[in-house]
Every structure is written in structure tokens, then in C-alpha cells.
Amino acid sequence: MLKAGLIGAGVGFVLAVGTSLLTPLCAPCVALLVGVGVGVLAAVWEKPTASGAGAGLGAQAGAIAGAGNLLGQMVGALINGFLVGPEGLSDLYRQFDMPVAQLTTQQYWLYNLGGNCLCGLVNVGLAAGLGALGGLLWYQMAGKNQSVAEEPSVETEL
16 A cells, blocks of 8 residues: 555656646646556555455555645645746736736745645545545455455365
């Protein structure tokens, strides 16, 4: 479970940095895909014997991967914040004929980092929930058959 979660955290980190440079609204898609993937991966490696155990392993691995996603999203927000800045945000609003509220530098960074952090925390929950779903799906598709096939047969002697 830990190995699958750390692999997912690394993948989630890289993908979250890339997507948050575009927009933080793309980061939940990363959490969805990585969460399900590490949930299945954790179940494949650990081979749980019950559906609840598969869901638990997937949720733990998904939460670890979601933490990597959160860290990547925050790094991407910092890079994006330095590239755009408060003046660039005002220019972007003017290009779309939207009303512009003048933000101080402190307000800009508070909104940028605070908003990305809140989105990242939601993504951790999404990744954990979908990791549980991935572990449960693996058990329903392959784990049931494998646990029946691995049970030793009991022979009785008369």
C-alpha cells in the first residue's frame, strides 16, 4: 500500500505541477485518475481477502497519492503566481471585459495559495475515495476469484 501510494504521489506531484500551471481547475482530474490507479495497484500488490480490506488499502494509497498531488499543486501555484502576478491577473480580467478589483500583493498571494490549498485538500479526499473504489473494484473483479483459488483444499481421511 505504501509503495503504491508513493508511486502515485510522485506521479500526482508531476502531473499537478503541470496542470496547475494551466489552471488549478484541472488538478481534480489528476486526483481522480491517480486515486483510482493507486487503489487498484495497492490491491494488486497486497491481495486483500475481503472487499472492505481492498477498499481500505486503496483509500490509504489514494490519500498518500493525494498528498503528493497537493504538494505539486502548491508548487505549481507558486510558479504560476510568480509568472502572472497581480498586474498580470488584472490585465487578464481586462482582456475578457470583466470588472477588475485592484488586489494588493498580499491579497493576491493569499487568494492564490489559499485557493489552491483548499482545492488540493478536496483533491486529497477525492483521491482517497477513488482509491477505495479502485481497491474495491479490483477485489470484485479479480480478488474474489483469486482468494477462492488460493484456499487449500481440505482432505479427510477415513
